[in-house]
Structure formats: C-alpha cells, structure tokens
Amino acid sequence: MTKEEKSQVIEKLTAELSDAKTLYLTDTAGLNAQDTSALRRACFKANIRLSVVKNTLLSKAMDASDKEFGDLKEVLKGNTSLMFSEIGNAPAKVIKDFRKKSEKPLLKGAYIEESIYIGDDQINALVAIKSKEELIGEIITLLQSPAKNVVSGLKSSAGNLAGILKTLSER
Numbered sequence: 001m002t003k004e005e006k007s008q009v010i011e012k013l014t015a016e017l018s019d020a021k022t023l024y025l026t027d028t029a030g031l032n033a034q035d036t037s038a039l040r041r042a043c044f045k046a047n048i049r050l051s052v053v054k055n056t057l058l059s060k061a062m063d064a065s066d067k068e069f070g071d072l073k074e075v076l077k078g079n080t081s082l083m084f085s086e087i088g089n090a091p092a093k094v095i096k097d098f099r100k101k102s103e104k105p106l107l108k109g110a111y112i113e114e115s116i117y118i119g120d121d122q123i124n125a126l127v128a129i130k131s132k133e134e135l136i137g138e139i140i141t142l143l144q145s146p147a148k149n150v151v152s153g154l155k156s157s158a159g160n161l162a163g164i165l166k167t168l169s170e171r
Contacts, residue, residue, distance in 0.1 A: 013061035
C-alpha cells in the first residue's frame with residue numbers, strides 16, 4: 001500500500017468515525033470463511049456495517065477525528081474489525097447471538113454516543129442498553145397506563161351508576 005493510498009484510507013476512516021454514533025471494535029481472527037460470511041450476513045440483516053481495518057490506520061484516523069476515543073486506542077492489537085451501527089445495542093446483540101455457535105467475535109471495545117466500553121466482559125451490559133426508540137416506547141407506555149386506569153374506572157363507574165339509578169327508579 002502506497003503512502004497516498006494509506007492517506008486516502010485514513011481520510012475515509014476519519015470521516016466514518018466522525019459520523020459514527022456507535023462503533024464496536026471486535027476480534028474476528030480465527031473465523032473460517034463460512035463463519036465470517038455468516039457473521040457478515042447477520043450484520044447486514046441488523047443494519048450493521050462490518051469492515052476489517054489495519055490498527056495503525058485506525059489509530060491515525062482516531063487521532064484525526066474530532067471525537068475523543070479515550071482508551072479505545074489501547075485495544076488496537078491483533079486483528080480488528082469495525083462494526084458501525086445507528087442503534088447502540090444492535091452489534092452487541094449480533095455478537096452475543098453469534099457466539100452461541102462460535103467463540104468469536106470477541107469484543108475489544110465500544111464507543112456508544114461518547115461512552116467508552118473496554119473488554120469482552122462488557123457485552124452483557126451493552127446488550128442491556130436500550131435504544132432511543134425502546135426508551136420512548138417505555139415512556140409512552142408508562143404515561144398511558146394512568147390514563148387507561150382513569151378511563152376504565154369511569155366506564156365501570158358509569159355502568160354501576162346507571163344500574164343504581166335504574167334500580168332506584170323502579171322502586
């Protein structure tokens with residue numbers, strides 16, 4: 001790879017890092033072609049972009065980016081694959097689901113909306129993170145619950161009141 005090609009890759013990676021809300025660094029070394037293909041398909045279905053990069057180029061792109069990646073640069077050893085996603089927990093779910101069949105991919109680290117997670121032991125915490133849409137759905141459900149109780153109470157009270165009035169009028 002020439003210097004010009006490297007600088008183009010670094011520029012492209014810098015732009016991708018600047019736009020990324022969610023970035024996972026994983027180790028996919030040791031996966032055979034069939035497993036790698038299955039992982040790529042799983043990522044595609046979950047709307048995750050998977051790419052393999054050289055650590056030195058990624059490190060330079062992180063330095064050139066306007067974001068603060070903290071300790072993520074320290075995990076850039078060995079094979080590194082990037083997972084870009086719009087949903088914070090989607091890559092973690094794909095990784096956890098894929099590991100039911102294989103030991104890989106291993107989570108090296110993650111950057112999720114300015115939060116840094118380091119190490120494979122963070123996978124369960126990352127799966128538990130709720131997306132924006134999930135949180136909004138939960139809030140709406142919580143807000144609707146008291147209103148539903150009031151409406152059902154009024155409906156049942158109206159039926160009881162009508163029955164009492166009918167009984168009283170018959171007497």
